[in-house]
Amino acid sequence: MNPIPVIAVFDVGKTNKKLFLFDENYKIVFERSARFMETVDEDGAACENLESLRLSIFDSLREVFRKKEFEVKAINFSTYGASFVYIDQNGTALAPLYNYLKAYPEALKQQFYDNYGGPLKFSSQTASPVLGSLNSGLQLYRIKYEKPELFEKVKYALHLPQYLSHLISGVACSDITSIGCHTGLWDFEKNEYHSWLKEENILGKLAPIKASDETFPACFPGNNYLVGTGLHDSSAALIPYLANFTEPFVLLSTGTWCITMNPFNHSPLTEEELQKDCLCYLHYKGKPVKASRLFAGYEHEQQEKRIIEHFNQDKSRYKDLELDMEIVSRLQERNKNTTTTVRRQKELSSSGFEFRDLNTFSSGAEAYHQLLIDMVNLQLESTNLVLKDTPVKRIFVDGGFSKNAIYMHLLAAVFPEIEVFAASMAQATAVGTALAIHQAWNRKALPTDLIELKYYSHARLV
Template structure:
């Protein structure tokens, strides 16, 4: 008898994943897909959108036709700050530009001359992050590539584009609009006036609720397809739909993002400088968040340590916590200094000087403890930024760092007044997308 399942594509910057969940959200199947990167029209590295599209379509066809499962629901969770621009025939106009791609300084300066930076940052709850402010991608295209820009008829956020591949529905969705895009005016609850003044707002389709679905037939099988969701917001939704008490969530992976959906305090200029920002819940409410490129930094440091000490890439997973190698009450003895993080203000506050030299340690274990201790100190500072004055005492943690025992033990020791609850199934974003698509809301457009 075929097993009824919900299929979720969970597309991260580093890992492309596919899951099948049963009725009780039990994992029936998973795939991790390695997708080689390509370069865009300027020679900058980016994800291969045609190859990704091919894999997703082929995977759905295979699941439906092999007879082992009955596909009932399909949804998408992806990294944010990424846009797909469609021409009049509904085909992508540009490559899938990497959110790390730099925008020329002249373009940024021109934008902030027209729309003063401090005011715009505060109103949109978005620190100045270049292409990570996804709305600036359209401004950049308009100014730098006018011939390309002239071909654009619709702009979709990445999750909504993957949904569009199966439904043909052009839609925008709150969690994708509201995640540091510089598109949304949190003060007035609408697209920011700069988007209107630049005549860009018409490129975005009508906004539907995150729980909106479409009924389609795929390879002869009726399937309910979700509109897609931003991955960190999806991880948060999985808890918001089930938790009873106020909480914060640390969603870990390439990015570690602390999300606090239980505050209404407006972001301050100092918080914005420390890379605090607003995300948006599936209900359209602001979420105070602080971000760290923590998983990326760990990968960078592991590459250094593995080369230096001649270890296998997975050796670190065998290392147990040795309390003698850290002195939590003497942070000045931590010699680690992060080298790839996005948050210089936070780094400088915690690590006043660059003194990191892993070659000065005699073993991998000693150097690795310094790395994790330093990353935990950063994580704690990030948590405190997101919590602000909120009376929250429960913190959930899910994602890639769930399997790092040293990180978890040190984090609990440095957050002694909080209850830290670790997900035993680090699939928060995928499970959130599954819960949402199964809620069966057919609410019409809200904007």
């Protein structure tokens, strides 16, 4: 029997590191998962164990190459963003993989924004809200001023996906999906690197930009598989939708963060949008995607826990709870007649449910319905920031909330003019990473049945 042609995709998250083999129909034929203990940097701050990750990549590939039932045609990588690996002229990592959550020095941040037009102007130009170390360009700026000896030794600063690609291909490159996601590196007005990089003599530390669908031969003799450039995970997760749908849509990706991505909104970010945590990034074809973010998954987790503890219920009480129309109607009437208003920060940092007195609810189910009403109303405001003035007629919801029937019904109700679908797709990020280099390894046409959709009608609930 001939071996099955496959692509190997490494999907590297902060917690789980996964390897998938996909056949030419994008079916998973092999997978493995690993988790590593974090290490610490020179300041004692927790960070990724880069050496464990590097060794795991090679160990996993050795295991795959021993499997004679598969023929690896290509390898690609997707990882979390905002993380640089600093390599010397030999390709050796020079420093820890600093955590993007590491506190950024206030004085240095002040110095940076004073020099480059202030937070609002700079954020508008780079579509990057002020996020400290999450603006990976500012990590480079910090190294220049705090660790000048390290800065001098750096040949290239590679975002994590490109570093992993470099391990296998030997090619140092930059990728637009990593550059274009709240890094402070890209000038969206001029569609090029921001001028501050040249002024700070940092531009030369960034490897040449390669297209996201470009591939390179492996640097190990005797191998004939191709290696992709690597992708930022948020951009990779959008690729299956861009490949399967041509009519304008938005993708609401739900998890700890709920991110509304509109690939059909190319207007510049406004001051209001920046204040409400909107940003732009570049998808794998280099076009801007406007996105709004809510920390809604985290809020749901915390408030659900508060409800469960208050009503002394089982932890899984609301996992599969169905929509109760009577409860919704009762809450609507009560909210209409009450003088109490839900406190809401202008930055859309929470739905305001945290300020509700749980003693006013007759049951945990009633409180939970109110939580989701508040959250969906907040989501409406956030999603509308990137929806306005675009011809979008569909919202696809993936991730955790797509499986929550109450949330989905309520969401459909607040968007009566738009079709709302729960989208189900196994390993969207990994599939997108494989799709990005489809032509390089797959003899078949792009599949059109990757995403399973469930439609929710817009009953007038809220």
